[in-house]
Amino acid sequence: MVPQKSNLPDADAIDTLEEIERKVLWLSSWLIHNANHIRPSRDGLKVGGHQASCASAVTLLTALYMSVLKPEDRVAVKPHASPVFHAIQYLFGRQSRDQLERFRSLGGAQSYPSRTKDADDVDFSTGSVGLGVGATLFGAMVRDYVRLHGLADEGEPNGRIIALMGDAELDEGNVFEALLEGWKHDVRNLWWVIDYNRQSLDGVVHDYLFQRIKDFFGTVGWNVIELKYGKLLQATFTEPGGDALMNWIDTCSNQLYAALTFQGGSAWRTHLKADLGRTKGIKALLDDHDDDALHRLMTNLGGHDMTATLEAFDQATDDTPQCFVAYTIKGYNTPLAGHKDNHSGLMNLEQMAAFKAVHNIRDGHEWDIAEGLGIDAEALQAMLDGVAFNQRAPATPVAKVPVAALPAPEGESMSTQEAFGRILNDLARDDSDLAARIVTTTPDVTVTTNLAGWVNQRGLFHHEELADLFREEKVPSAFKWTMGPAGQHIELGIAENNLFLLLAALGLSDRLFGARLLPVGALYDPFIARGLDALNYACYQDARFMVVATPSGITLAPEGGAHQSVSTPLIGLGQPGLTSYEPAFADEVALIMSWGFGHMQADDGGSVYLRLSTRTIDQPRRTDFSAIAEDIIAGGYWLKTPSPGAELAIAYTGALAPEALAAYEQVLEDIPGAGLLAVTSADRLYADWQSGDQGHAERLLSALAPGAALVTVLDGHPATLAWLGSVANHHIVSLGVDRFGQSGDLPDLYREYGIDADAILDAAAAALTKRQRKTGGARLPLAAE
Ligand SMILES: Cc1ncc(C[n+]2csc(CCOP(=O)(O)OP(=O)(O)O)c2C)c(N)n1
Numbered sequence: 001m002v003p004q005k006s007n008l009p010d011a012d013a014i015d016t017l018e019e020i021e022r023k024v025l026w027l028s029s030w031l032i033h034n035a036n037h038i039r040p041s042r043d044g045l046k047v048g049g050h051q052a053s054c055a056s057a058v059t060l061l062t063a064l065y066m067s068v069l070k071p072e073d074r075v076a077v078k079p080h081a082s083p084v085f086h087a088i089q090y091l092f093g094r095q096s097r098d099q100l101e102r103f104r105s106l107g108g109a110q111s112y113p114s115r116t117k118d119a120d121d122v123d124f125s126t127g128s129v130g131l132g133v134g135a136t137l138f139g140a141m142v143r144d145y146v147r148l149h150g151l152a153d154e155g156e157p158n159g160r161i162i163a164l165m166g167d168a169e170l171d172e173g174n175v176f177e178a179l180l181e182g183w184k185h186d187v188r189n190l191w192w193v194i195d196y197n198r199q200s201l202d203g204v205v206h207d208y209l210f211q212r213i214k215d216f217f218g219t220v221g222w223n224v225i226e227l228k229y230g231k232l233l234q235a236t237f238t239e240p241g242g243d244a245l246m247n248w249i250d251t252c253s254n255q256l257y258a259a260l261t262f263q264g265g266s267a268w269r270t271h272l273k274a275d276l277g278r279t280k281g282i283k284a285l286l287d288d289h290d291d292d293a294l295h296r297l298m299t300n301l302g303g304h305d306m307t308a309t310l311e312a313f314d315q316a317t318d319d320t321p322q323c324f325v326a327y328t329i330k331g332y333n334t335p336l337a338g339h340k341d342n343h344s345g346l347m348n349l350e351q352m353a354a355f356k357a358v359h360n361i362r363d364g365h366e367w368d369i370a371e372g373l374g375i376d377a378e379a380l381q382a383m384l385d386g387v388a389f390n391q392r393a394p395a396t397p398v399a400k401v402p403v404a405a406l407p408a409p410e411g412e413s414m415s416t417q418e419a420f421g422r423i424l425n426d427l428a429r430d431d432s433d434l435a436a437r438i439v440t441t442t443p444d445v446t447v448t449t450n451l452a453g454w455v456n457q458r459g460l461f462h463h464e465e466l467a468d469l470f471r472e473e474k475v476p477s478a479f480k481w482t483m484g485p486a487g488q489h490i491e492l493g494i495a496e497n498n499l500f501l502l503l504a505a506l507g508l509s510d511r512l513f514g515a516r517l518l519p520v521g522a523l524y525d526p527f528i529a530r531g532l533d534a535l536n537y538a539c540y541q542d543a544r545f546m547v548v549a550t551p552s553g554i555t556l557a558p559e560g561g562a563h564q565s566v567s568t569p570l571i572g573l574g575q576p577g578l579t580s581y582e583p584a585f586a587d588e589v590a591l592i593m594s595w596g597f598g599h600m601q602a603d604d605g606g607s608v609y610l611r612l613s614t615r616t617i618d619q620p621r622r623t624d625f626s627a628i629a630e631d632i633i634a635g636g637y638w639l640k641t642p643s644p645g646a647e648l649a650i651a652y653t654g655a656l657a658p659e660a661l662a663a664y665e666q667v668l669e670d671i672p673g674a675g676l677l678a679v680t681s682a683d684r685l686y687a688d689w690q691s692g693d694q695g696h697a698e699r700l701l702s703a704l705a706p707g708a709a710l711v712t713v714l715d716g717h718p719a720t721l722a723w724l725g726s727v728a729n730h731h732i733v734s735l736g737v738d739r740f741g742q743s744g745d746l747p748d749l750y751r752e753y754g755i756d757a758d759a760i761l762d763a764a765a766a767a768l769t770k771r772q773r774k775t776g777g778a779r780l781p782l783a784a785e
């Protein structure tokens with residue numbers, strides 16, 4: 001493709017961009033230096049920061065932010081280039097000096113770009129390498145979803161989504177999982193700019209990686225643009241000996257290239273002389289360049305040459321996804337350049353003094369924007385004020401979608417999973433704004449998580465209308481699988497990482513694309529672990545979504561251990577930004593879902609995790625549900641209220657309600673005042689208890705006698721509820737699953753893992769015995785007695 005010169009800045013503008021590039025290199029290096037060497041340390045720990053990784057990305061990020069980006073474009077910046085991003089925002093007046101001076105200290109600029117903690121409008125948080133890259137792909141998908149559903153403001157330009165990524169991020173499998181999904185969904189207007197410095201943290205990347213990148217990306221329909229040589233090298237290649245020199249560079253191993261870069265001009269000379277000394281033109285070339293000039297020439301890679309970089313970006317003329325492989329040098333233009341251990345390396349005091357002299361920075365003027373540049377301060381400011389990206393307005397909050405109470409599905413007996421499916425099925429018939437804003441997604445488990453009713457009515461999302469050929473061919477099936485731009489279900493392949501990255505992007509749609517979506521993602525509970533880092537990443541960004549994890553626990557009985565989740569309730573309890581619930585009955589599911597859709601939109605809200613089950617259980621006939629509704633949301637309610645001062649209560653969660661109820665009924669014969677506590681959210685109860693005031697758990701448990709016996713039981717790790725004993729110093733025995741599950745039927749498995757009614761009775765006896773030793777009172781015979 002021929003570069004369209006008309007879009008490129010003229011020579012003067014490029015000179016200015018190069019000045020700014022030098023300033024960005026200075027500021028990003030200095031702010032790290034300041035944090036490590038100037039700011040007093042109170043704990044003696046190295047503050048860190050990545051001067052070499054930053055230097056590598058300076059040209060690319062300067063070109064993007066200062067020339068290429070439009071305000072509507074969204075960018076994920078590789079984690080360790082955070083100082084470069086902050087330095088650029090500082091030049092724009094969007095980041096304060098105070099924040100830069102406090103880099104990596106409390107309240108200052110974050111070590112890695114953070115949507116929630118940084119003050120300068122980060123689009124995508126990054127930190128766990130690979131995830132920010134994947135998130136941009138799903139961001140592009142969500143942007144198209146919003147546009148095709150007509151949810152964006154009229155005339156809102158269609159921004160590009162861009163990742164500036166490290167080359168080693170390509171080692172993360174999630175990047176390739178995302179690529180494949182992007183191909184299926186025909187993702188558009190997406191750029192990945194690879195900072196191809198051929199170094200990672202420990203090592204140097206494989207020599208032929210570039211070829212593989214070309215193949216991978218080409219296979220999934222991307223255009224790959226190689227940005228290899230700068231203008232100096234390009235010019236030299238046209239001169240005598242140029243072909244040989246180019247061939248020498250092309251075949252030079254990454255390790256040798258990096259080593260020579262570190263050593264400098266005389267080392268280049270020695271090697272070139274030895275290898276090409278007899279080639280016509282090379283001698284003259286070597287004679288014409290002193291060591292400094294030779295070093296400058298040999299390190300003039302495309303990703304450090306402003307003109308070459310802008311030309312490369314200018315080649316992307318349509319909405320085909322673009323991968324730019326920008327050759328760079330880790331630590332370029334710093335003393336760290338090319339050294340094999342430079343990832344965490346920092347310039348020492350002498351090196352910084354020399355660096356400062358090169359940048360013409362006077363003591364005390366380190367933060368001055370125009371200091372040491374060849375342009376005058378006013379002209380610089382005028383230029384910065386006029387940059388297209390710098391016209392970006394702050395995001396304005398998007399209106400909330402009203403959430404009416406969702407009616408509970410009716411039935412004598414039902415599983416929580418069935419209730420979930422029926423609630424969405426009913427919603428699908430609704431023409432409410434709520435139903436219009438819900439987007440569902442699963443990693444290939446739509447039918448088995450009960451979403452088919454919803455999908456049959458609302459359809460699958462795709463850029464183009466695609467018919468359900470099984471249906472057209474009259475192959476009988478209860479499921480309609482028609483796709484089109486109006487569809488509200490995004491079907492993913494089996495990759496839970498992709499699910500959570502898509503939920504992250506959908507759940508930021510209000511802030512990234514100005515349109516509120518209410519994403520609901522369903523998966524099997526055990527496979528939360530498969531995408532856990534992406535789930536954590538989504539929560540870290542404050543994306544808002546509902547995860548419905550079903551089935552869960554050993555209750556999945558015959559399916560066996562590999563599908564049985566044990567520790568997910570602890571994830572629900574421990575994961576910031578995610579409030580978890582494990583309801584037992586259909587009316588609880590409906591209530592929690594309507595609360596959840598509100599919580600997902602609340603300013604101080606968050607995401608919601610529902611741990612559900614396929615076990616069909618009898619539903620209670622409640623006459624006054626509204627009396628317990630608030631308690632259900634607060635995390636627990638008395639299914640059977642204890643008499644004042646009761647000596648025993650059984651607390652259960654989720655699908656074990658029938659076992660708890662059976663045990664409770666037997667206990668009543670000996671302890672008539674005992675209570676049965678339904679814990680709908682250990683997470684809410686715990687957070688509330690820890691918040692200091694008299695919390696809901698304290699209020700509930702205050703009904704019991706001091707030092708009463710308490711048995712807790714759930715189909716998950718017992719530690720989830722074991723802390724309840726500390727709330728009011730009750731004698732507690734906690735039942736649950738703390739070993740891998742296995743195949744079996746429910747009676748066998750519940751007995752084997754000690755969570756059936758007999759086990760609950762035994763636990764009640766043991767808890768009462770503990771209590772009796774201390775305080776006297778009732779006893780229950782142990783089964784063995
Ligand atoms: C998931 C994850 N694993 C490990 C790390 C630690 N780490 C940070 S940067 C890095 C190497 C990155 O190399 P590359 O992407 O090539 O970046 P650059 O060379 O530009 O610094 C590693 C291993 C991390 N941040 N995230």
Ligand SMILES: [Mg+2]
Nearest residue numbers: 167197199200
């Ligand atoms: Mg690298």
